[in-house]
Amino acid sequence: MSVRVARRALWNAVAVVLFLVMVFPVFWMVSTSFKTDDQIYALKPTWFPLHPTLAHFGNAIHKPFFWADVKNSLIIVGFTVAVAMVLAFLAAVALAKYRFTGRKLFILAILGILMLPAAGLIIPLYVVLARFHQVNVLSGVVITYLTFVLPFCIWTLRGFILGIPKDLEEAAMVDGSTRLGAFVKILLPLVAPGLVATSVFAFITCWNEYIWARTLLNDQSRQTITVWLSYFLGSSRNTDWGALMAASTLTAIPVVFFFLLVQRKIAFGLTSGAVRG
Amino acid sequence: MIRARRRRSRTWRRFGSASVPYLLLLPVVIVIGGLLGYPIYSLVRLSFQQYGLFELVQHKGRYIGLHNFGSVLHDTVFWHTLFRTIVFTVANVGLTMVGGTLIALLLVRVSMWARIMLTAGLVLVWSMPQVVAVQIWNWMTNYQNGVFSYVLTELRFGDYFHHDWLGTPFSQLGLVTALVVWGALPFVAITVFAALSQVPKDLIEAAEIDGARGVRVFFDVTVPILKPVLLILTSLSILWDFGVFTQPFLLIGQAHLGPSNYLMGVYLYEEGYLKTDFGRGAAISILMLVIVGVMSLVYLRRMVRMGETS
Numbered sequence: 001m002s003v004r005v006a007r008r009a010l011w012n013a014v015a016v017v018l019f020l021v022m023v024f025p026v027f028w029m030v031s032t033s034f035k036t037d038d039q040i041y042a043l044k045p046t047w048f049p050l051h052p053t054l055a056h057f058g059n060a061i062h063k064p065f066f067w068a069d070v071k072n073s074l075i076i077v078g079f080t081v082a083v084a085m086v087l088a089f090l091a092a093v094a095l096a097k098y099r100f101t102g103r104k105l106f107i108l109a110i111l112g113i114l115m116l117p118a119a120g121l122i123i124p125l126y127v128v129l130a131r132f133h134q135v136n137v138l139s140g141v142v143i144t145y146l147t148f149v150l151p152f153c154i155w156t157l158r159g160f161i162l163g164i165p166k167d168l169e170e171a172a173m174v175d176g177s178t179r180l181g182a183f184v185k186i187l188l189p190l191v192a193p194g195l196v197a198t199s200v201f202a203f204i205t206c207w208n209e210y211i212w213a214r215t216l217l218n219d220q221s222r223q224t225i226t227v228w229l230s231y232f233l234g235s236s237r238n239t240d241w242g243a244l245m246a247a248s249t250l251t252a253i254p255v256v257f258f259f260l261l262v263q264r265k266i267a268f269g270l271t272s273g274a275v276r277g
Numbered sequence: 278m279i280r281a282r283r284r285r286s287r288t289w290r291r292f293g294s295a296s297v298p299y300l301l302l303l304p305v306v307i308v309i310g311g312l313l314g315y316p317i318y319s320l321v322r323l324s325f326q327q328y329g330l331f332e333l334v335q336h337k338g339r340y341i342g343l344h345n346f347g348s349v350l351h352d353t354v355f356w357h358t359l360f361r362t363i364v365f366t367v368a369n370v371g372l373t374m375v376g377g378t379l380i381a382l383l384l385v386r387v388s389m390w391a392r393i394m395l396t397a398g399l400v401l402v403w404s405m406p407q408v409v410a411v412q413i414w415n416w417m418t419n420y421q422n423g424v425f426s427y428v429l430t431e432l433r434f435g436d437y438f439h440h441d442w443l444g445t446p447f448s449q450l451g452l453v454t455a456l457v458v459w460g461a462l463p464f465v466a467i468t469v470f471a472a473l474s475q476v477p478k479d480l481i482e483a484a485e486i487d488g489a490r491g492v493r494v495f496f497d498v499t500v501p502i503l504k505p506v507l508l509i510l511t512s513l514s515i516l517w518d519f520g521v522f523t524q525p526f527l528l529i530g531q532a533h534l535g536p537s538n539y540l541m542g543v544y545l546y547e548e549g550y551l552k553t554d555f556g557r558g559a560a561i562s563i564l565m566l567v568i569v570g571v572m573s574l575v576y577l578r579r580m581v582r583m584g585e586t587s
Binding site: 008016028045090097100106107113115117125131143154204210229230233239241244252259 | 295297298299301302304305306308309312313315316317319320323328333336380383384386387388391392394395398399400401402403404405406407408409410411412413414415416417419421422424427459462463516519520522523526527530541542543545546549550555558559562565566569570573576577580581
């Protein structure tokens with residue numbers, strides 16, 4: 001018995017060390033953003049800022065283009081998610097509720113698209129979008145994001161719709177509802193949590209996206225927040241680390257918040273059912 | 278009762294004509310087809326053309342046959358990059374999968390409070406946006422007073438005071454590996470842990486009664502049950518790490534990027550897009566997409582089968 005207790009204590013200790021190592025970078029970001037410049041540039045690190053300052057947050061949000069680029073991110077994300085959810089929902093209903101020729105091919109196509117490396121498509125998309133004057137405008141980025149967000153949303157929503165018991169729909173039909181009535185009254189409320197979770201995850205994906213925004217948007221006033229953040233470094237000799245970490249914290253906060261909300265629901269979107277068979 | 282239900286669901290189906298699913302799919306097919314079909318067609322066309330900035334403005338390339346492909350395939354930079362990317366992928370996927378599985382096994386063995394704590398930490402790391410993560414690592418490893426160097430020196434691993442982590446290609450890619458693996462561990466660990474908790478307890482107990490020891494039980498009972506999950510996670514990791522772009526691009530930085538540390542994604546961006554030689558870039562893209570396509574066949578086959586049966 002005592003061997004067992006000792007062994008568990010050992011594993012717990014390993015878990016604590018692992019926790020500290022994994023979380024340290026995140027801790028270091030937050031901690032740095034509250035330190036004074038003296039503490040930040042000292043050779044001996046200060047672990048906890050005992051006299052926290054908000055100065056770096058002020059510097060970060062007053063940097064040129066911070067608010068403009070936050071706004072751009074929100075516009076791009078908003079449009080992408082709205083359009084993607086409507087279109088993806090229709091397709092997901094088709095995949096979950098009907099058997100039809102070409103179904104397999106369609107599933108293959110959307111999963112295949114999810115696997116495409118973004119770098120491999122930069123050139124053709126850039127050339128095509130340039131031809132239609134969609135470079136350096138937000139709509140061009142929305143169009144590009146749709147390509148990648150749609151397949152993900154379809155696949156995830158399909159899973160949520162499949163999770164609804166068939167009996168419920170049939171019961172609604174028996175009660176004399178029309179098909180549309182059954183759909184609106186029964187299916188929609190049941191899928192609502194899935195719709196929310198999927199759109200939140202789509203939001204995170206778009207908010208975090210870097211490579212396309214960087215390629216397609218050139219003006220500083222037209223970039224997204226991740227591109228803004230990536231240009232912050234400047235030459236490494238004179239980086240304002242405090243403001244950079246404050247800006248990083250601000251960029252991460254909405255993502256962390258939303259991610260914690262939906263992580264459990266979505267995490268297995270791509271792998272769900274793998275164990276079961 | 279069952280028969281009645283069956284009849285009803287058949288009526289249900291008849292309500293919509295056969296064209297309904299196609300109508301539902303139509304918008305998506307138009308959008309994705311338009312957004313990807315045309316670019317992929319133009320990708321193939323571009324790869325046979327001389328297409329630079331001048332041609333971009335003119336909207337017209339000049340047909341040069343297989344010249345772009347020949348030029349790429351005779352370029353040692355391409356082959357070195359491909360080889361480097363494969364080694365990088367093997368190292369990253371190996372570390373991620375082994376590390377993630379070990380963390381999952383640890384999660385099973387610890388007390389409740391430790392499990393909640395570690396899971397919360399993993400989810401926090403998982404949620405970090407890539408660009409944010411890169412900036413944190415830039416700060417932790419900066420030349421002047423990086424905390425990474427400080428901790429290593431304090432722990433007596435050697436003298437890392439004013440150590441230039443971007444000094445050699447090996448060190449640069451090692452840093453990228455650390456960043457990528459750190460970011461990917463939570464997904465693997467949590468997914469494997471979820472799969473582990475579905476392994477029936479009595480199966481393990483039965484094996485233990487039969488006299489099997491811990492390691493044997495793991496490889497004979499647990500691994501076969503985990504196999505589908507591990508397979509999918511490994512294929513996903515391979516595809517992601519092979520096409521990795523943001524981390525090496527931003528962490529190594531424009532000042533240090535060059536043929537000595539190119540990975541496929543970065544190579545493509547630098548050679549095709551930044552040098553505005555779109556035709557040659559298109560040829561590289563096609564080669565990369567073909568390689569990724571072949572690699573993803575295993576994953577796709579599995580997923581499609583799942584989509585068919587559910």
